[in-house]
Amino acid sequence: MHSMAELGKITMEFAESRANQKEVFMEFQPIDIQMKALVERYTKPWCLQCSEYTFTNLFMWGQGEGIRVAEYNGALFIAASWENSPFMFAPLTENPEGDYAAALADAVAYFRKIGAEPSFRAICGPIKAAFERCSGFVLEEDRDNSDYVYSMESLLTLSGKKLHGKRNHINQFRAQYGDVAEYVEITPDMLGECMGVYCEWLSGKDASEPGVLSEKEAIQRILTHMDTLGVKGGGIRIQGKLAAFTLGEQINDEIAVIHIEKADSGIPGLYTIINQQFVEHAWTKVKYINREEDMGLEGLRRAKLSYNPAFMIDKFHGRLA
Numbered sequence: 001m002h003s004m005a006e007l008g009k010i011t012m013e014f015a016e017s018r019a020n021q022k023e024v025f026m027e028f029q030p031i032d033i034q035m036k037a038l039v040e041r042y043t044k045p046w047c048l049q050c051s052e053y054t055f056t057n058l059f060m061w062g063q064g065e066g067i068r069v070a071e072y073n074g075a076l077f078i079a080a081s082w083e084n085s086p087f088m089f090a091p092l093t094e095n096p097e098g099d100y101a102a103a104l105a106d107a108v109a110y111f112r113k114i115g116a117e118p119s120f121r122a123i124c125g126p127i128k129a130a131f132e133r134c135s136g137f138v139l140e141e142d143r144d145n146s147d148y149v150y151s152m153e154s155l156l157t158l159s160g161k162k163l164h165g166k167r168n169h170i171n172q173f174r175a176q177y178g179d180v181a182e183y184v185e186i187t188p189d190m191l192g193e194c195m196g197v198y199c200e201w202l203s204g205k206d207a208s209e210p211g212v213l214s215e216k217e218a219i220q221r222i223l224t225h226m227d228t229l230g231v232k233g234g235g236i237r238i239q240g241k242l243a244a245f246t247l248g249e250q251i252n253d254e255i256a257v258i259h260i261e262k263a264d265s266g267i268p269g270l271y272t273i274i275n276q277q278f279v280e281h282a283w284t285k286v287k288y289i290n291r292e293e294d295m296g297l298e299g300l301r302r303a304k305l306s307y308n309p310a311f312m313i314d315k316f317h318g319r320l321a
Contacts, residue, residue: 026110046092046127052121061214086116092127124316149255149289150307195220243263246278293315
């Protein structure tokens, strides 16, 4: 009788043999809005809390050939590239308890077919556990892409000593703009106004920062299709002009994820107020709010840590040992 370690080794040896011998015929397609049901048929059973595998995230960042998907042998494969290096998100089997080693073997075979080193990203939660059941891979922590998850209650009330500064920011904003500011729901017909806020925000940014150049189209895609995507939006008008907006969605019974938040950084307290008001108007029925990663940007990391996250969703890169 084999031990669990021996079974894992045997399973991966079989998978490696399969990857070496079998020709794979994955037909990757650019992601479009009609793929929502297909993608969610694979993502929903995994009950993921991270942001990458939401259809909204894949769709908004998948302009052109940026993100492509293929369904093959009972698994979903999501291919992308970073700095001309191809990678995949971790494969998703339709049944999380299914033959994960076989899906990895198919992915490795595909990488070999295109002449690239197998590389997997966004490995977290139950996906990490599936990877760990398969020997032959090394997982490396990817701190820059760990998601920050907050208690809804803490973002709503900003109570406690650690969030005292945030309450001060809101009080200062209300003292200066309380008579001329209002919270509004963001709807698709406000695309032009939102893009105006984004362009003003962009004017003071370094275009070389990660994601800046593709973010404009990402925002256009999510706003245009927000009803189909199930996305909610909130904004702040000051003297009738939209000065901040934010977009997010509920991904399961307990957690919502915020995909976009933009504001006029020249208005003190505006980011704090749009954050708090969006929770108050849209997310009081969830327990947690995922505000995604910091991408390794020092200022963004400080800002996200300053809200005292309840926990982090750690993510890992995977490669062959």
